[in-house]
Amino acid sequence: MADNTSLGPEAVAHMAxxxxxxxxxxxxxxxxxxxxxxxxYMDVLSxxxxxxxxxxxxxxxxxxxxxxxxxxxxxxxxxxxxxxxDADGQYFIVPRIV
Amino acid sequence: xTDICSLSLTALCHALQTKQVSAEEAAQACLxxxxxxxxxxxxxxxxxxxxxxxxxxxxxxxxPDPAQPLWGVPVTVKDALCTRGMVTTAASRILEGxxxxxxxxxxxxxxxxxxxxxxxxxxxxxxxxxxTENSAYKKTRNPWDxxxxxxxxxxxxxxxxxxxxxxASLGTDTGGSIRQPASFCGxxxxxxxxxxxxxYGLIAYGSSLDQIGPLTRTVEDCARMLAVIAxxxxxxxxxAPCPVEDYPAALAALSGxxxxxxxxxxxxxxxxxxxxxQEVRDVxxxxxxxxxxxxxxxxxxxLPHTDAAIAxxxxxxxxxxxxxxARFDGVRYGRRAPDVKNLEELYVLSRSQxxxxxxxxxxxxxAYVLSSGYYDAYYRKAAQVRRIIRDEYLSALQQCDLLCxxxxxxxxxxxxxxxxxxxxxxxxxxxxxxLNLAGLPGLSLPVGLxxxxxxxxGLQLMGPAFGEARLLAVAHALECALxxxxxxxx
Numbered sequence: 001m002a003d004n005t006s007l008g009p010e011a012v013a014h015m016a017x018x019x020x021x022x023x024x025x026x027x028x029x030x031x032x033x034x035x036x037x038x039x040x041y042m043d044v045l046s047x048x049x050x051x052x053x054x055x056x057x058x059x060x061x062x063x064x065x066x067x068x069x070x071x072x073x074x075x076x077x078x079x080x081x082x083x084x085x086d087a088d089g090q091y092f093i094v095p096r097i098v
Numbered sequence: 099x100t101d102i103c104s105l106s107l108t109a110l111c112h113a114l115q116t117k118q119v120s121a122e123e124a125a126q127a128c129l130x131x132x133x134x135x136x137x138x139x140x141x142x143x144x145x146x147x148x149x150x151x152x153x154x155x156x157x158x159x160x161x162p163d164p165a166q167p168l169w170g171v172p173v174t175v176k177d178a179l180c181t182r183g184m185v186t187t188a189a190s191r192i193l194e195g196x197x198x199x200x201x202x203x204x205x206x207x208x209x210x211x212x213x214x215x216x217x218x219x220x221x222x223x224x225x226x227x228x229x230t231e232n233s234a235y236k237k238t239r240n241p242w243d244x245x246x247x248x249x250x251x252x253x254x255x256x257x258x259x260x261x262x263x264x265x266a267s268l269g270t271d272t273g274g275s276i277r278q279p280a281s282f283c284g285x286x287x288x289x290x291x292x293x294x295x296x297x298y299g300l301i302a303y304g305s306s307l308d309q310i311g312p313l314t315r316t317v318e319d320c321a322r323m324l325a326v327i328a329x330x331x332x333x334x335x336x337x338a339p340c341p342v343e344d345y346p347a348a349l350a351a352l353s354g355x356x357x358x359x360x361x362x363x364x365x366x367x368x369x370x371x372x373x374x375x376q377e378v379r380d381v382x383x384x385x386x387x388x389x390x391x392x393x394x395x396x397x398x399x400x401l402p403h404t405d406a407a408i409a410x411x412x413x414x415x416x417x418x419x420x421x422x423x424a425r426f427d428g429v430r431y432g433r434r435a436p437d438v439k440n441l442e443e444l445y446v447l448s449r450s451q452x453x454x455x456x457x458x459x460x461x462x463x464x465a466y467v468l469s470s471g472y473y474d475a476y477y478r479k480a481a482q483v484r485r486i487i488r489d490e491y492l493s494a495l496q497q498c499d500l501l502c503x504x505x506x507x508x509x510x511x512x513x514x515x516x517x518x519x520x521x522x523x524x525x526x527x528x529x530x531x532x533l534n535l536a537g538l539p540g541l542s543l544p545v546g547l548x549x550x551x552x553x554x555x556g557l558q559l560m561g562p563a564f565g566e567a568r569l570l571a572v573a574h575a576l577e578c579a580l581x582x583x584x585x586x587x588x
Binding site: 012015016018019020021022023027031034035037038039041042043044045046047048050053054055056057058059060061062064065067075079082083084085086092094095096097 | 195196199306332335336338339408409413420424427428430431434438439440444445450453455458459463464466476480482484486519535537
């Protein structure tokens with residue numbers, strides 16, 4: 001486990017950057033404290049011997065079912081663009097990229 | 099006719115099919131009840147009275163249909179589930195005004211069964227919370243005591259069922275979010291086996307943990323709802339291709355004076371240790387005693403890694419949340435920050451303005467436990483411990499038929515109790531979340547009121563994968579033998 005006692009504002013800013021979020025000064029200090037508490041608590045796992053245990057990522061019991069890789073045209077442009085903050089009837093509009 | 103809203107779903111179905119009550123009368127009774135009780139409970143984010151009444155009139159014009167098991171039954175749906183043409187926000191500002199053009203699988207099943215969707219139930223934002231206090235829109239209050247939480251994250255669903263606003267509600271359970279609010283509000287709540295109900299159209303939180311299920315006033319009502327929403331769906335690859343049992347019929351399997359004769363109930367000793375409030379222990383033990391007098395053999399079992407389950411659960415849930423919530427970027431739907439200079443700023447500001455604090459916390463911690471240098475120590479480690487916890491459940495269920503424990507260590511707490519310390523709130527989920535790690539089914543049954551708080555207490559029955567029929571049958575036998583909880587005075 002990581003050394004959580006040292007979790008500072010820089011670490012919180014790094015976590016925010018990974019998450020595509022910005023946090024203000026106040027949140028930065030609050031989160032630094034709370035994250036140290038939470039990650040410190042997670043340390044309980046270091047006491048569990050998992051040297052011979054495979055990870056379990058999903059509780060699914062059945063085999064994955066594959067289907068034909070065929071394209072379907074189930075949705076209209078109007079439906080798909082209906083909730084867009086900005087669209088022109090054909091495309092989503094975003095700020096200029098290049 | 100007695101007050102329509104006080105009927106069970108099962109009794110209402112009978113009254114509708116025999117034309118003692120029309121679909122419009124049932125819908126109108128619920129809408130009147132909603133108007134009368136919403137100021138006290140604030141359970142719903144949206145009520146579409148016009149659409150509900152129009153649907154009811156359509157049904158009445160065609161006449162009752164015995165092939166539609168929920169013909170004319172008014173229900174509510176947690177706002178995490180997509181409803182065609184009905185705003186769906188997951189109680190988040192980032193989805194304000196979002197109107198899906200399709201129904202979630204479970205919602206479509208409800209409509210096909212003839213149910214009338216009255217509105218959308220409040221919840222913790224993106225289902226992240228245990229008190230419905232993390233909603234971006236309103237705080238729901240417990241119908242039994244408006245100074246207390248209804249639980250969460252499906253708190254709006256539980257409160258709407260307990261307040262008599264509807265006959266059933268759909269909730270979702272990632273770490274206890276159906277069972278705990280059902281327990282706090284005195285309802286029946288079922289988290290089915292992972293894969294029993296398709297998650298298509300559910301706004302994802304922790305995809306390997308999330309499961310949709312019903313909240314109702316009786317076990318029989320719950321069986322009827324599950325029979326409608328269970329089943330395979332090719333659009334959810336984790337949906338199980340195994341047959342659906344006749345859950346309402348299964349209830350009759352256990353009858354007579356000693357309906358639980360031959361049943362072995364296992365009590366995990368770790369769920370009855372320190373931290374369990376005396377009033378919850380007393381009510382649960384009395385119910386277990388009742389099960390014994392109905393013929394059940396009570397044995398003690400052990401789930402030794404229970405103390406590691408909370409950390410395991412939160413690492414996995416947060417990791418999956420950080421990945422799932424990456425899709426909210428202000429481009430295709432949802433909130434977009436105004437006056438942005440470039441695409442990166444559009445992502446960052448839209449997300450920062452749209453998400454609430456608890457959601458940000460979980461996304462950031464999730465990104466951290468998945469990040470380079472920490473993945474093995476946190477996420478992979480948690481996935482390994484998850485296997486140990488799952489195997490312990492399977493081993494305990496080799497020693498007995500069902501497991502039995504309190505749903506929550508306490509009854510509903512006063513609103514605002516855990517608002518400053520998120521870790522303190524996470525610890526409250528100790529008795530529910532390990533079942534989601536194992537992917538097994540669990541049912542919360544109201545078994546009495548706490549002696550001190552006079553608030554409902556739920557007993558949790560947990561079973562093997564796809565063992566819902568037996569879970570419901572045992573719960574039904576116990577429910578019939580226990581004194582009724584009554585209804586909250588609203």
